[in-house]
Amino acid sequence: MAILVDETTRVLVQGVTGREGAFHAARMRAAGTNVVAGTSPGRAGQEVAGVPVFDTVADAVVHTGAEVSVVFVPSGFARDAMIESADAGIRLIVCVTEDIPARDMAEVISHLERRDTLLIGPNGPGIVTPRRCNVGIMPAEVCMPGAVGVVSRSGTLTYEVVSALTDTGIGQSTVIGMGGDPVHGLGFVDCLAYYQQDPETEAVVLIGEIGGNDEETAAAFIKKKVTKPVVAFLAGFAAPPGKRMGHAGAISEGGAGTAADKKKALEAAGIPVAKAPSEVIPLLKKSMEKAEKKRNG
Amino acid sequence: MDLLEHQGKELFAKAGLPVMAGETAWTPTEAVDAARRLGLPVVVKAQVKTGGRGKAGGVRRCATLEDVEAAATAILTMTIKDKPVECVLVEEAADIAREMYLSILLSRADRGPVLVFAREGGVDIESIARRDPDALVRRPIDPLLGLCDYQVRDVLAAAGVPRKSFAGRSLGAVVKAAWQLYYETDATLLEVNPLALTPDGVVVCLDAKVTVDDSALFRHPDFMALAEGGLDERELKARRAGLAFVALDGDIGVLGNGAGMVMSTIDQLAASGGRAADFCDLGGGARSEVVAQALEVVLEDEGVKAVLVSIFGGITRCDEVARGLIQAFGQTQVDVPVVVRLDGTAASAGRKILAEAALDGVRVAASVPEAVTMVVAAARGTAVDREGV
Numbered sequence: 001m002a003i004l005v006d007e008t009t010r011v012l013v014q015g016v017t018g019r020e021g022a023f024h025a026a027r028m029r030a031a032g033t034n035v036v037a038g039t040s041p042g043r044a045g046q047e048v049a050g051v052p053v054f055d056t057v058a059d060a061v062v063h064t065g066a067e068v069s070v071v072f073v074p075s076g077f078a079r080d081a082m083i084e085s086a087d088a089g090i091r092l093i094v095c096v097t098e099d100i101p102a103r104d105m106a107e108v109i110s111h112l113e114r115r116d117t118l119l120i121g122p123n124g125p126g127i128v129t130p131r132r133c134n135v136g137i138m139p140a141e142v143c144m145p146g147a148v149g150v151v152s153r154s155g156t157l158t159y160e161v162v163s164a165l166t167d168t169g170i171g172q173s174t175v176i177g178m179g180g181d182p183v184h185g186l187g188f189v190d191c192l193a194y195y196q197q198d199p200e201t202e203a204v205v206l207i208g209e210i211g212g213n214d215e216e217t218a219a220a221f222i223k224k225k226v227t228k229p230v231v232a233f234l235a236g237f238a239a240p241p242g243k244r245m246g247h248a249g250a251i252s253e254g255g256a257g258t259a260a261d262k263k264k265a266l267e268a269a270g271i272p273v274a275k276a277p278s279e280v281i282p283l284l285k286k287s288m289e290k291a292e293k294k295r296n297g
Numbered sequence: 298m299d300l301l302e303h304q305g306k307e308l309f310a311k312a313g314l315p316v317m318a319g320e321t322a323w324t325p326t327e328a329v330d331a332a333r334r335l336g337l338p339v340v341v342k343a344q345v346k347t348g349g350r351g352k353a354g355g356v357r358r359c360a361t362l363e364d365v366e367a368a369a370t371a372i373l374t375m376t377i378k379d380k381p382v383e384c385v386l387v388e389e390a391a392d393i394a395r396e397m398y399l400s401i402l403l404s405r406a407d408r409g410p411v412l413v414f415a416r417e418g419g420v421d422i423e424s425i426a427r428r429d430p431d432a433l434v435r436r437p438i439d440p441l442l443g444l445c446d447y448q449v450r451d452v453l454a455a456a457g458v459p460r461k462s463f464a465g466r467s468l469g470a471v472v473k474a475a476w477q478l479y480y481e482t483d484a485t486l487l488e489v490n491p492l493a494l495t496p497d498g499v500v501v502c503l504d505a506k507v508t509v510d511d512s513a514l515f516r517h518p519d520f521m522a523l524a525e526g527g528l529d530e531r532e533l534k535a536r537r538a539g540l541a542f543v544a545l546d547g548d549i550g551v552l553g554n555g556a557g558m559v560m561s562t563i564d565q566l567a568a569s570g571g572r573a574a575d576f577c578d579l580g581g582g583a584r585s586e587v588v589a590q591a592l593e594v595v596l597e598d599e600g601v602k603a604v605l606v607s608i609f610g611g612i613t614r615c616d617e618v619a620r621g622l623i624q625a626f627g628q629t630q631v632d633v634p635v636v637v638r639l640d641g642t643a644a645s646a647g648r649k650i651l652a653e654a655a656l657d658g659v660r661v662a663a664s665v666p667e668a669v670t671m672v673v674a675a676a677r678g679t680a681v682d683r684e685g686v
Contacts, residue, residue, distance in 0.1 A: 020582075020612070076515060098581065101513035103483050106409035106440045125611060137581075137612050139641055154557025155581070159609045159641055160665075180556060182405045209557050212405040235560040238567035239576075240545065259564075276565050278666055 002129040002174040003149065003194040003201070004092060004118075005068060009133050012057065012066035012090070013038040014073055014081045016048045020096075021072035024137055025049035028070075031140035033133050036064040057088040070126060070135050071095040078122065079104035086117040093185070094135045095121035105183040112185070119185025125155040125177035138162075138175065146171015148284070149195035151188055152207035153180055153214065157235060160277045161207060168281050173201040180209075188218035196226050203229040203288050205280060206271075208262060210236030215262040219269040229287035232266045233274040234259045298509045298524045301344045303386045305505030312478040314471060314489075315501045319388035328369035329362050331387040337361065338390040341368040343375060343382045353377045358390055391501055396491035397456060398422055401475060403485040403510075407437045410479065412444065412472070414452045418491035444476040464498035471500050482520075483513030531597050538590040540577055547572025549676050550595035550604035550633075554579045554613040562607045565665060571673040574601045582612040588621025593629050603676040604635045605668055608647075615639040615647030623654050634658045634675035638668040 005011075011028065015021040016038025026049040029035050035051050037060040044055040054060040057069065069085045071078055071093060078097045085093050093112070100122050112119055120127055126136015130143035137155075142163040150165075150172055152158040158177045165172060176191050178184055188206060195201045204226070208215040215234070222230050237259040263273045272283040300308070306316045318335055321344065322328035332339045343355030350356060355377055357368040365387065375382045398418035404411040414434040415425050426433050434455040436448045449469050450460065458465045471492070479487045486508040493503050514520055525533060535542035541556065549566060551573045553559040563573040575598065577591055595604055608618050618639065625631065635658055639647040651661055660675075662668035 075512065099512040101483055101516070102403050102485055102510050103440065103480065103513065106403070109408045110439050110441045139611050142641070152557075154555060155611060156553070156555030156558035156609045157561055159611055160558065160561075163609075163640070182403060183408050207557070209560060214405070217406075235557045235564060237564045238573065239560055239563070275568065276561065276666070278664075 002132070003191075003198050004174065004176075005127055005129050005133040005135055007032065007034060007132040009068050009135075010034055010036045010064060010066050011133070011135055012036065012060050012064070012069040012085075013051070014057065014069055014071045014085065016040055016051070016053055016072070017043050017046070018072055018074075022048050024070075024072065024096075025051060027140070028134050031128075031134040032131050033135065036060075037066050057084045057090065061088045061090070066090065068092045068094065068135060071097055071122075073097060075099040075101070079108055082108045082119070083111055086112050086115040090117060092118040092120070094126045095119065095179075095185075096124070096126060096136055097121075098123040100181070102181070102183050105181065109183060109185070120176060121179040121181075121185060123181045124179025124184070125158060127177070128172075128175045130172055130175070136177070138177065142166055143175060144171040147173055147200060147202040149173045149191075149198070149201040149204045150175040150207070151191040151195070151204065152177050153209050154207055154235060155180070157207050157209075157233070157277065161205060161233060161280055164277050164281055165205070165284075170281070170284070173198060182212065188214050189221045192218060192221060192226055192230070196228060201228065203231070203284060203291070205284060206230055206232045208232060208234050210239055210259050210262075211257045213257065216265040219265040219271060222271060223269040229284075229291045230271050231274065231280060231284045231287055232271050233277065233280050234262055237275055298511055298514070298520065299346045300505075300507040300509065300523065301346060301383065302342065302505050303344055303384075304523060305507040306386075306502070308478060308482065308507060309502055309505050313474045314478065315467070315499070316505070317389045317391055317501060317503070319386050321384050322369060322387055323373075323384045325366045325369040325373065328385055328387050329366050332359065332362055332365040335387065335389050339365060340388050340390050341365060341372060342386045342388060343372045343377060344384045344386055345377050345380050345382045347378045347380045350377050355382065391493055391503060392495050393491075393493045393503075394496045395494040396503075397494065398425070398490045399452075399472065399475060399492045400486065400488035400490070401438070401479040401484070402488070404437070409440055410438045412436045412438055412448060412452070412476070414455055414472075416456050422490065438476065440480070443480070444473060449473060458494075462498065464494060464500065467498070467500040471502070482507070483510045483516060484508060485510050531594060534590070535577070535594045538587055538594070539580060540587070540591050540594065541580065542578075542594060543576040544598065545573050545575050547574045548600050548602045549672055550574050550577075550598065550601040551607070552577040552579065552591050552595055552604070553607040554581065554583065554609065558607060558609060562605065562665060562669070565669045566605070566673065569669050569673050571669065571676060574598050579613065583617065583621070585617050585621035585624055588618050589625040589628060592622065592625040592631070592635075596629060596631065596633070601633060603633050603672050605672040606635060606637045607665060607668060608638065609640045610642030610644060612642075614643045615641065616643040616650055619647040619650035619654075622651065622659070623656065626656050631658060634660065634672075634678075636660050636662055636668050636672040636675060638662045638665055
């Protein structure tokens, strides 16, 4: 089924009566997503973008069997929205909202672990299994079904790379934007493990940026556990250290978290690293050909 | 948002974390008056949002009022790591028997807060960690449970201070108060280095480094003013427009949507021999007014010889961006070439709007590589023209 979501996935939109919620609920449906419900406290009985609105997530789950939720509520209310979903038995939450306080996110993560609820985001574009399910804000028209899994820390760079893949005729199994915040749900390692298991995925593109050590951890994991070809693309080579570049995640300090360090770690694990989106395609083709030759003996 | 030491210490004092008596001073005379009130000896400390001030000579112990005047005069004119000293903190000098280290910080790897304690402090904590890993106590804190008593006992054991002694009780109270303050202020870093023990067993926080989560400022209206303090006019304008803006030292203005996209554009500029004058991220879903303000902020740097606007619309609409650029041309004098690359949501509408407006100096590129080539050439061309004038 590609990974995590497909055409059978029953999707709920939290904050469906808001501007972004309503717009993207309609867009997700147009992209083939099985959107079954929306929630907005006090608005039960209405209909938005062709789906019924419920007061609570629990009601929506009982009446529609919703299993995946996408959160569009404002940052001050996102913590509560995610906890409500986890308590109602939602298995995967996709949180698009940006600027959620780190303290709230740490609390949400702690609670979700107890409930065995998965989280993608926050502050990310979500997850797409092309033509089958689009949960979040990724432009569906740049995606195309295929065999390359994509996992990314950056929203717009995901669009950029996926669009380049599609333009060259390379389709995607699933595309995940894990979000740029320092405290977030699924990471590179989780997603790589899913892609490694997924029979529909033949290769993976990993999109990273400066800050933290997610890329280094991913490199170590790939070396040990991933047999499928992986190509990485990094942003922030020209970023001066110590400056916060945009969102909470992207900051390189001293020698830690720089693009050069990450490139070194990835290459040491045998993963070719692109320094521009246009370099991803040739590196990926080469890696896939090499894997193909290896398979054929 | 980083707080200055004296701002951090005000929070410490309110939260029951022991600090030495001190006063801030903006002139040498104020520093001398403060020292007179506090009583000698005092320590005069640079208030600046960067580390390494001790090594730079920004912290001086003074035994006489003449020393205080000389120290304040020197420190107030200092620039440490490119940051001008904002003021000095004049503080009672402490009698130190021992220096320790305490911090609580947001850890990406642990996806939550972590308590770090070392029985040795006052120096670079990373070098201690390398030399003697056992000297560090590192305990993830579950934010839903809070700091647990056993974790406090772990700290006391590592410090080698008996739990029931006066010093043990005060150290335990400090650790608990530090967690409380970290949590309540939405901090992402609270660091006390050194955390000192006096010969009488009194624990005192000699430094205070506090970083507050920018995303949580809506819960702390009293911090809002502090967040804008120390910003120059340009940074303030960017902040109020909701832009993520960092000034860099090149000559090509860069603006785009999404941090990763802007960083990658800057990388590609660098690879083509161009240098970015700034990092300017519109964020997601920017309206035309914001785009117009962004271009104005970018152009405030007189060294900018050309501008690159790179958009891949997801939640951002390219037609809004195009309208914003037109608006900016109406409001500001744009006398450098602007290269625009529009892709994604409403890209064709955006390109059409720009083509119809036929703005002087605006050129549309089909891809990022093409835009980069065009803007680097444009920056060089303009440079020649200007020299010719």
